[in-house]
Amino acid sequence: MLPVDTEFIPARAVAARAAPALAVLEMPGRQGVGFIVSPWGYLVTNLHVVAGAEEVHVLLADDQLVQLEEVIALDEKRDLAVFRLPDHEVPALDLSPEKHPGEGDMLFLLLPAGGGMLGLLETRVHAIQVLDESLTFLELEAALPEDASGGPVLDASGALVGVATCAFADGRPITIVIPARYVMPLMEQSGTQPLSALAMARPVASRQRHVPSHPISLLEGSPTDGIEDIALSIMQAIQIGAPTYNRGDPEGCYRLYARTAERLVQEHSDCPGAQSALREGLHRCTQLSDADERAWALRDTFDGLLHVIDRWLQAQAAFARMAAPKSYLQ
Template identity: 80%
Template sequence: MMTADTELSTARAVAARAAPSLAILELPGRQGVGFVVSPQGYLVTNLHVVAGAEEVHVQLADEQFLQVEEVIALDEKRDLAVLRLPTYDVQALELAPEAHPGEGDMLFILLPAGGGMMGLLETRVQAVQVLDESLTFLELEAALPEDASGGPVLDASGALVGVATCAFADGRPVTIVIPSRYVLPLLERPGTQPISALTQARPSASRQRHIPTHPLSLLEGCATDAVEEVALGIMQAIQLGAPTYNRGDPEGCYRFYARAAERLILERSDCPGAQAALREGLQRCTTLADADERAWALRDTFDGLLHVIDRWLQAQAAFARMAAPKSYMQ
């Protein structure tokens, strides 16, 4: 377990390694963040930070002030942009596509702190979210300032794991990480575009998830076996429904999900809280005319139940450890 001194030492080491690559982006009427990922001056940021801009100026950590002249690649689906700086004299961060942080892992976001200083936001992974087969992202615990979107996210070893992004879900700001593995293909695209390509760029709006947050009391009185059976039934439904959705059949996906929800409601009278949550999800679907929306409404219902089940099982395991008889050396 890390002590406070160890965590501070880790944070300082991560900041020292990443700071030279950080870039502050100055655009008409707004500011953003990016970071350099190659000696060729390739700079990564969020597309929404630079979309629509007629010009982009960049201030580097060594106080170089440059104007972006070329666009290497834009990815509207994943809200990413790769620009090229007219310099080769920049220390770059190395992407770590093999890094796959999981729930609870510590991460660090490098961001400007004003007055030429760098700040380091320490946080943890709250959840790994699968939007669809083309995008998986990390949701973080900490809130990211909106003008800090596009900054580098690093793990405790200093490996660059992705791009910090300020997004919105259910009407509230959330901090997510677009993983490094989505950046690598952009760096390999042939050719360049003029800076005017940004004026036509518009990042696609991310789907807003409506995943309910349930209290642990939802599962009060349920046996562990029953809770685990509910989780298994939900996961099996997702394993069948998600590939169907990804093949372009949201109606088929919805039918898989709905049948699974109805079966669990019928069979799991020993988990009344789970039954109620599933009924609520199905009821919500009756108000939605679009099959795509219905499929995602039930997926949100399923994910909300899986989250509370995971927390409940962890709590049960902790109580069991506390209640276990202790043995003492004589």
């Protein structure tokens, strides 16, 4: 294993220690990234990077090009794939499933930068997200190039934290980390599968969001205190509803969102544009039979309103600054 100190080390040293374990995956029509986590040649990447590939070649740090033949394990839920390189002993990262960074902690993403060069992306943990009882992941502040998905994420001591993964939320790309603790059980599975197993493998598809994009004129004529009350009520509902959903209770989440939307419709006739958007979201829910879909329909409604309210409040502040009386030195 590559040695790791417990003290903080410079970013350049983090890259130097991890570089021998980085691998570039070459498939017909596309490339990806992976890394070695065992001197016996176990290679880890995201499942979506290799799903459907009929052949996969691996370019190692020493410029050797080898062809993958054995699949050790595929995890569609967590978007992970583990392979074994044929007859190669290579420097490997130390798999440390005990590493649990918190919000604000510094992390490093190692990625190929082309021409045999390496890139090291420095970022921090934006949030810890609990999808359900089977998956907790880290959301990072920095954006990762989509073709760099599957690379290693390291902490400030150089220890492996997990797998860098490109995902989507609210219709925009985000970078998440699948923690290393989910990789260890995959490596311990007995038996192997042929590479043809990739043809049937598909990671869980990301949810398609339908967040409405409202013009700022939607809120024209609305009082500032009314708009601020709507935004605060929506944010409070999400703060309670999202954890409820993540605990496996989409019906409870939907009921909370629906009560909030119905109350705001009743109380804010002074904000007809926002009132109309909320009514439209509630009406959409009447056409959906699944609690999960209804919860997301109202979350989309809420996010669309929060986006336009943020733009509207910024515009109001700008107008106020422009209209403020100015004093001049005589």
